[in-house]
Amino acid sequence: MKRLAVLLFSEEGLGWGRLLFSTFLITLIGCSTNQSAEEKAQASADSAAACIADGMPSRAAAIRQTTSGPALGTGTTTGMVWVPGGNFLMGADEFVDARPVHPVSVKGFWMDEHEVTNAEFARFVAATGYKTIAERPLNPADYPGVPAEQLVPGSAVFTPPSQKVSLENPLRWWQYVKGASWLHPYGPSSTLKGHETEPVVHVSYEDALAYANWAGKRLPTEAEWEFAAQGGKGNRTYYWGTELKPNGKWVANIYQGSFPDHNTSEDGFTGVAPVKSFAPNPYGLYDMDGNVWEWCQDFYRPDYYAKLVKDNPKGPSDSYDPDEPGAVKRVQRGGSFLCSDEYCIRYKAGSRGKGEVTSGSNNLGFRCVRDK
Numbered sequence: 001m002k003r004l005a006v007l008l009f010s011e012e013g014l015g016w017g018r019l020l021f022s023t024f025l026i027t028l029i030g031c032s033t034n035q036s037a038e039e040k041a042q043a044s045a046d047s048a049a050a051c052i053a054d055g056m057p058s059r060a061a062a063i064r065q066t067t068s069g070p071a072l073g074t075g076t077t078t079g080m081v082w083v084p085g086g087n088f089l090m091g092a093d094e095f096v097d098a099r100p101v102h103p104v105s106v107k108g109f110w111m112d113e114h115e116v117t118n119a120e121f122a123r124f125v126a127a128t129g130y131k132t133i134a135e136r137p138l139n140p141a142d143y144p145g146v147p148a149e150q151l152v153p154g155s156a157v158f159t160p161p162s163q164k165v166s167l168e169n170p171l172r173w174w175q176y177v178k179g180a181s182w183l184h185p186y187g188p189s190s191t192l193k194g195h196e197t198e199p200v201v202h203v204s205y206e207d208a209l210a211y212a213n214w215a216g217k218r219l220p221t222e223a224e225w226e227f228a229a230q231g232g233k234g235n236r237t238y239y240w241g242t243e244l245k246p247n248g249k250w251v252a253n254i255y256q257g258s259f260p261d262h263n264t265s266e267d268g269f270t271g272v273a274p275v276k277s278f279a280p281n282p283y284g285l286y287d288m289d290g291n292v293w294e295w296c297q298d299f300y301r302p303d304y305y306a307k308l309v310k311d312n313p314k315g316p317s318d319s320y321d322p323d324e325p326g327a328v329k330r331v332q333r334g335g336s337f338l339c340s341d342e343y344c345i346r347y348k349a350g351s352r353g354k355g356e357v358t359s360g361s362n363n364l365g366f367r368c369v370r371d372k
Contacts, residue, residue, distance in 0.1 A: 092350025097302035114275035115199035156361035217368035231281035252290035292365035336363035
């Protein structure tokens with residue numbers, strides 16, 4: 001991984017902007033060598049790009065110096081809705097790592113009615129002084145041969161190309177942007193002014209966990225998230241129903257048009273939408289489809305569903321992704337504004353995403369839950 005980062009830096013015209021993608025390139029290489037025929041077919045079905053179920057590249061896994069933040073929150077249920085416990089069918093036969101569809105029972109819990117917003121995350125930072133991983137310096141010792149001045153904090157930003165490109169290389173539309181973070185979503189010159197009610201982005205799993213601890217809450221299990229997203233309506237094609245556009249209307253913030261070069265914005269948004277821009281589900285939860293991916297507390301393993309844990313499953317005891325065996329990954333759910341039937345179809349009901357725990361991007365956020 002480090003050697004590949006050095007090679008990336010040495011190539012003319014690439015420079016520091018490719019640091020983020022050193023591990024992601026390894027992921028792509030792994031896709032072509034370690035997958036079964038069925039897994040390769042699934043990758044092709046998900047999108048025209050290999051292994052893009054998680055939809056974003058990984059940040060350098062060497063950044064580990066994080067704190068959970070003091071638990072200063074009150075644990076209030078203000079802004080949360082009660083999700084009753086019950087039985088449901090979890091998973092989706094359409095996706096290899098979401099098979100088999102199986103019965104699961106979860107207890108009732110409180111859930112944030114929408115993703116954590118910039119304004120809410122700002123209150124956490126003001127109270128604790130927390131620095132997200134995207135804001136922290138990179139350690140030159142982890143990148144021998146790379147000039148220290150090129151190791152600049154930042155995060156992944158979706159940057160559409162000017163024309164249609166092959167979907168086989170995500171580097172054509174993802175860039176590691178110097179200075180990008182939750183506070184500056186598109187780079188140093190961008191701010192949160194006017195975007196206070198949008199979901200906070202560029203948050204890693206560790207950042208989301210720190211916020212949840214401070215707020216007296218926790219991150220949802222994957223089973224809780226899917227149960228809540230179904231809204232008591234059962235296992236369907238989409239969490240909102242069986243039709244992509246009920247009554248001819250877009251009901252979630254996903255991608256329309258030619259990916260990645262031309263978003264027609266038929267749903268009203270090119271990027272992240274303010275929370276509550278679309279109607280809630282029957283439980284009163286907003287944006288369980290699209291807008292931003294959401295972290296869950298479960299470790300990711302593609303074979304976990306085969307164990308058929310039925311009673312309040314909390315995920316496996318460790319992480320394993322055959323595409324990137326050395327990375328620690330957690331489950332992500334719901335898809336984002338970059339998902340469509342043309343690319344990254346894992347916004348569909350029952351599907352799963354995955355992300356390395358220190359990674360963030362401008363289409364990744366979270367919401368919290370609280371026990372009764």
